[in-house]
Amino acid sequence: MDFSKTAERxxxxxxxxxxxxxxxxxxxxxxRLVEEFGxxxxxxxxxxxxxxxxxxxxxxxxxGSGGGGGAGAKEDRSIADIAPGEWVTIEGKVVSILSPxxxxxxxSGIIADSTGAIRFVAWAKANAPKMxxxxxxxxxxxxxxxxxxxxxxxxxxxxxxxxxxxxxxxxPSVVKIGELKPGIGSVRVKVVQEWEAAxxxxxxxxxxxxxxxxxxxxxxxxxxxEKLTVGTVYTIFHALVEEFNGRLSxxxxxxxxxxxxxxxxxxxxxxxxxxxxxxxxxxxxxxxRCPVDGCNxxxxxxxxxxxxxxxxxxxxxxxxxGWLDDGKKTYNMLLQRDVVESLTGxxxxxxxxxxxxxxxxxxxxxxxxxxxxxxxxxxxxxxEIDNRLLVRACERQKMESxxxxxxxxxxxxxx
Amino acid sequence: xxxxxxxxxxxxxxxxEREPARRVFAAELRECRYQFREGDDEKSPTFVLLPSGERxxxxxxxxxxxxxxxxxxxxxxxxxxxxxxxxxxxxxAGSYQPEAMQQLAKIDxxxxxxxxxxxxIYQTPDGAFLVSVRVESITVVDRETRDLWVLDAARSxxxxxxxxxxxxxxxxxxxxxxxxxxxxxxxxxxxxxxLAQIKI
Numbered sequence: 001m002d003f004s005k006t007a008e009r010x011x012x013x014x015x016x017x018x019x020x021x022x023x024x025x026x027x028x029x030x031x032r033l034v035e036e037f038g039x040x041x042x043x044x045x046x047x048x049x050x051x052x053x054x055x056x057x058x059x060x061x062x063x064g065s066g067g068g069g070g071a072g073a074k075e076d077r078s079i080a081d082i083a084p085g086e087w088v089t090i091e092g093k094v095v096s097i098l099s100p101x102x103x104x105x106x107x108s109g110i111i112a113d114s115t116g117a118i119r120f121v122a123w124a125k126a127n128a129p130k131m132x133x134x135x136x137x138x139x140x141x142x143x144x145x146x147x148x149x150x151x152x153x154x155x156x157x158x159x160x161x162x163x164x165x166x167x168x169x170x171x172p173s174v175v176k177i178g179e180l181k182p183g184i185g186s187v188r189v190k191v192v193q194e195w196e197a198a199x200x201x202x203x204x205x206x207x208x209x210x211x212x213x214x215x216x217x218x219x220x221x222x223x224x225x226e227k228l229t230v231g232t233v234y235t236i237f238h239a240l241v242e243e244f245n246g247r248l249s250x251x252x253x254x255x256x257x258x259x260x261x262x263x264x265x266x267x268x269x270x271x272x273x274x275x276x277x278x279x280x281x282x283x284x285x286x287x288x289r290c291p292v293d294g295c296n297x298x299x300x301x302x303x304x305x306x307x308x309x310x311x312x313x314x315x316x317x318x319x320x321x322g323w324l325d326d327g328k329k330t331y332n333m334l335l336q337r338d339v340v341e342s343l344t345g346x347x348x349x350x351x352x353x354x355x356x357x358x359x360x361x362x363x364x365x366x367x368x369x370x371x372x373x374x375x376x377x378x379x380x381x382x383x384e385i386d387n388r389l390l391v392r393a394c395e396r397q398k399m400e401s402x403x404x405x406x407x408x409x410x411x412x413x414x415x
Numbered sequence: 416x417x418x419x420x421x422x423x424x425x426x427x428x429x430x431x432e433r434e435p436a437r438r439v440f441a442a443e444l445r446e447c448r449y450q451f452r453e454g455d456d457e458k459s460p461t462f463v464l465l466p467s468g469e470r471x472x473x474x475x476x477x478x479x480x481x482x483x484x485x486x487x488x489x490x491x492x493x494x495x496x497x498x499x500x501x502x503x504x505x506x507x508a509g510s511y512q513p514e515a516m517q518q519l520a521k522i523d524x525x526x527x528x529x530x531x532x533x534x535x536i537y538q539t540p541d542g543a544f545l546v547s548v549r550v551e552s553i554t555v556v557d558r559e560t561r562d563l564w565v566l567d568a569a570r571s572x573x574x575x576x577x578x579x580x581x582x583x584x585x586x587x588x589x590x591x592x593x594x595x596x597x598x599x600x601x602x603x604x605x606x607x608x609x610l611a612q613i614k615i
Binding site: 276279323325326327328330332370374375376377387397398399401403404407408410411412 | 432434437477530552555567571604607610
C-alpha cells in the first residue's frame with residue numbers, strides 16, 4: 001500500500017498551521033497503524049493528523065491561556081520572560097551539556113541569552129540534532145514546561161533547531177545570593193567553608209557567600225571539574241539552583257566558574273551565641289583524618305575512609321560537635337581544632353599522648369573533653385547557617401556583677 | 416489539647432528541630448500539672464506546661480547533687496536529688512540512658528552538677544503529683560557555672576512572666592485553662608529570692 005499521498009495531505013494540513021513535518025515520518029506512522037495494527041486507512045489518517053496537531057498545538061485543545069501557539073511561537077522571546085505552558089522561539093547559547101538522566105532523553109543542558117538561562121531537554125523520540133556546547137542556536141516552536149517547580153524548554157519533534165553562525169557575546173546577568181530562585185543562576189561569591197564530602201560521587205560541597213547571604217553548594221565528580229578554594233572569590237555562571245526542604249542550594253554541574261579578584265564581605269559571618277553546651281556528639285575529641293590530598297574526611301575507628309578505604313597513615317585532629325542551647329534556640333555547633341584547644345586547654349599533642357598511654361585510647365580524650373565543657377556557659381562567635389554554627393571563637397562566660405544587680409532590680413521592681 | 420497556641424519554636428514542618436532546654440527553678444517545675452503532646456506522630460515531643468507560661472520538652476538545670484541512690488535489681492536505675500536556691504529537682508537515669516546513668520553513678524555527693532534532661536509529671540496512687548527529670552547528661556561543674564545558671568534561670572523566668580502578662584506567650588490560653596489559680600507574682604518573688612542568695 002502506498003502511503004505517500006495520505007502523508008502529503010497530512011503534511012499540507014500541518015503546513016497550513018505554520019509547521020513542517022518530515023513526510024517520511026508521517027508515512028511511517030501511517031504504515032505502522034495500518035500494517036501492524038490493522039487500522040482502516042481513513043481512520044489512520046485521522047489519528048495521525050490529530051496526533052500531530054496535538055503535538056504542535058496543545059494549547060489549542062480546551063486551554064485558552066496560551067493563545068494560539070502557532071503564532072506566538074514564532075516571535076523571538078527573551079529567556080527571562082518565558083513561562084511554563086508557552087510555545088516559544090528563543091535564541092541562545094548552549095552553555096552547558098548535562099549527561100542525560102534517562103535513555104528517553106537525547107540531550108539536556110542549559111541555554112542562555114543575555115537576559116537569563118533555562119534548562120532544555122530534547123526527547124530521544126524528537127530526533128532533534130545534537131547541539132554543541134558553546135554554540136548559539138535558534139530554537140523554534142519549543143514548549144516551556146515545568147519540572148519540580150522549575151521551568152524548562154522541551155524540544156519535541158516539531159521543534160526546529162538552527163545553529164547561528166555568527167559569534168555573539170553573552171554576558172550573563174549576575175545576581176546576589178539573596179535574589180536566587182530555583183532554576184539557573186549566576187553569582188559572584190566567596191567560598192566560605194568546605195565540608196567533608198558525604199558521598200563518593202561528590203567532589204566538593206560547602207558554603208558560598210556574598211553581601212546578601214550564604215548558600216550551600218555541591219560539585220559532583222565529572223570530567224574537567226575542579227575544586228573551589230576556601231577564602232577565594234569566584235564568578236559562577238549558570239549553576240543549577242535547586243530547592244530542598246525550602247532551602248536553596250547551588251549545583252555547579254552545569255556551571256562555569258572562574259577565580260576573581262578582590263574580596264567580598266560575607267553577611268551572617270558574625271553571629272554571637274551565649275548559651276550552654278547541652279550535648280557533645282560522638283565523633284568529638286581526638287579524631288583521625290584521611291591523609292589523601294584534598295580528602296581530609298574523618299576516618300572510622302578502623303581507619304576506614306568512605307572513599308579511600310583503609311588509611312593506616314592517618315592524620316590526627318581535634319574537633320567538637322555538639323548542641324549549643326540558649327534556652328530559646330538550639331544550634332548544632334562545630335568547633336575546629338584551635339577552638340577546641342583554647343576551650344578545653346588540651347592541645348593536639350597532649351591529646352595524642354593521652355590516647356596512646358591510656359587503656360581507653362581516644363575515648364579517654366572524648367570523656368575528658370566532655371567533662372570539661374558539657375553543661376558550661378560559653379560565648380561562641382562564628383558563622384550561622386541553617387542552625388549550624390561554625391564556631392571561630394569560643395570562651396567560657398564570666399559572672400558579671402552588673403547582670404546580677406540588673407536582674408535583682410527587674411525581679412524586685414514589680415513585686 | 417484543643418485550643419491553638421502556635422508552637423513556641425519556629426518551623427514544625429520541614430526537618431527535625433531540637434527542642435531547646437528551658438531554664439526553670441525547682442519551685443516552678445514542682446508546680447507543673449499538665450503535660451501534652453502536639454501531633455499524633457509517635458515521635459512528636461511531649462511538653463510539660465510551665466506555670467509561668469511556656470511549654471517545655473527539655474530542661475537545663477544546675478544545682479547541688481545532695482543524694483543519689485541506686486535502685487532496682489534487674490533494671491537498675493539511679494535517682495538523685497539536685498537542690499537549687501528554690502527547692503529540689505528529682506532526677507533519674509535508667510538503663511535507657513546508659514551514658515547518663517554511668518555519669519551519675521560516678522559522681523560523689525555533694526557536688527555542683529549541670530543536668531540536661533526531659534521532665535515528666537507522675538501521679539502517685541494517693542493523688543500527689545511528682546515532677547521528675549529523666550537525665551540525658553549530668554556533669555560536675557563549678558560554683559561559677561551554678562551562679563551563672565541562677566541568673567539565667569531568673570532571667571528566663573522573668574521573660575516568661577512578662578510574655579504572659581503582655582499576652583505574647585503562645586501558650587497563654589493553655590495557662591488560663593490549666594493553671595487558673597496561679598499568680599505569676601509568686602514566680603517573680605521566687606526569682607528575686609534565688610538571686611538574693613547569690614553572693615558576688
